[in-house]
Amino acid sequence: PRKQQLTVNLRNGKTFMRNQDLDMAVKEFRAALELAKSVGDRFEEKKAARGLGASLQRLGKYREAMNCYYKVLELSKETGEDSGCTEAYGAIADCYTELGDLERAAKLYDKYISRLQPGGGE
Amino acid sequence: PRKQQLTVNLRNGKTFMRNQDLDMAVKEFRAALELAKSVGDRFEEKKAARGLGASLQRLGKYREAMNCYYKVLELSKETGEDSGCTEAYGAIADCYTELGDLERAAKLYDKYISRLQPGGGE
Amino acid sequence: LETVPTIKKLRSYADRIRASELEKCLQKIGEDALTKKMRRSIEELSTGIVNKLLHGPLQHLRCDGSDSRTLDETLENMHALNRMFSLDT
């Protein structure tokens, strides 16, 4: 039942995000994050952290958003599941840029860019 | 039965293309083109022309390839079905470029570019 | 007119990426699991992204140099694109 509730929260969060209802999205993702922690599901916790980060960022809450993205990175290391890491580096750098800390932004963009695969080649 | 044969030819053509077996692809697409004409299916005829154009172009037969792409444009007009037109303009321009006729290439690229939708915007 | 080869190279650069990512995606899903309509929508997704991303750069390679300022800029755009996508090699 908690697992089910978690799935519902995540889905709602995404829908609110899509409809630009960011405050509601934050609420849902926060609930999902707590639930995921309590049931110990790190994969769902990561999804919730990612969604929460994205909603907070769009609300202009860059510091809080960054914390969520750092959480994503941490959980990726713990689970050995890499997805979302590249984007997390990019998003953290975006937040630093917004906050005017271009030095740190540049460092994180470098990490981000080094993880993008080169295109092209025959 | 001819309809079925046509579907088989088209599918084989695509597979050969994917495996870089271009001469075989040309053969299949040519057969498909003839069949499509004989059964009077303009949509399949267009697919065959497109595939034949792409295989000929990769073989360096630019003039023949262009004829196929012009056929695609013609069939698009006739059927009122627009798909593949943008790419056909681009591909014809690529062929003119290969043949060193940059003037004509530029004109066709202009048509191609004008059909691309601008990206971005909130 | 000097920019025409760059247009061609940029187009084919982007199309190689598109085609290889599309192939990967279709293999992951398994082609048999897809209806024709799904397959077509996925293909359109891939061309849609590429075409919209290319629109700006390609357009800026085709400013007809009626005044010299745009001609210079167009050439600068070309040089930058050649560098950034390694189109000269």
Place this chain on the structure above:
Amino acid sequence: LETVPTIKKLRSYADRIRASELEKCLQKIGEDALTKKMRRSIEELSTGIVNKLLHGPLQHLRCDGSDSRTLDETLENMHALNRMFSLDT
């Protein structure tokens, strides 16, 4: 360092295109018709194309200007990208 805002803008420009094309594709197919795995593969297709296309330009915005030639080039790349993707507006 001056190129940092351009990196951010280019990223978000490309992501807007990606997200809107993805949305269109999912709507065409109908979300219910898709398994989780399909949906994920389609999402990865969209990010795969964008990330590979952006790799070149972004890398060329981050040449640390150890010698002035690369610094100049990096700035030229930035100006060209700003123009071509209308990132200044």
